[in-house]
Amino acid sequence: MSALKETTVKAIYNLPEDASLDDILEKIIYFAEIEEGIRDAEAGNLFPLEDVVIEFETKKWIFAVWCGIKKSLWKPGPLGVRLCESAEG
Numbered sequence: 001m002s003a004l005k006e007t008t009v010k011a012i013y014n015l016p017e018d019a020s021l022d023d024i025l026e027k028i029i030y031f032a033e034i035e036e037g038i039r040d041a042e043a044g045n046l047f048p049l050e051d052v053v054i055e056f057e058t059k060k061w062i063f064a065v066w067c068g069i070k071k072s073l074w075k076p077g078p079l080g081v082r083l084c085e086s087a088e089g
Contacts, residue, residue: 004031007031
């Protein structure tokens with residue numbers, strides 16, 4: 001059995017007994033996306049870190065505007081960003 005298949009099967013077996021088909025499919029898709037990312041990386045299909053940072057900062061600013069707040073109210077949260085913080089607080 002391939003390592004990917006074995007890892008996926010173990011992850012599915014570790015799901016709760018009442019796991020739905022959607023839960024199982026989510027695990028399969030999760031591992032398929034990881035495998036695709038590994039293949040892309042091995043093939044050299046990578047983005048320069050600078051491009052990733054620019055993309056993240058642009059989307060963060062757009063999301064801040066979409067939430068109806070000023071960029072100056074954007075504050076770090078426990079995972080790096082707090083999604084929508086109201087102007088009050």
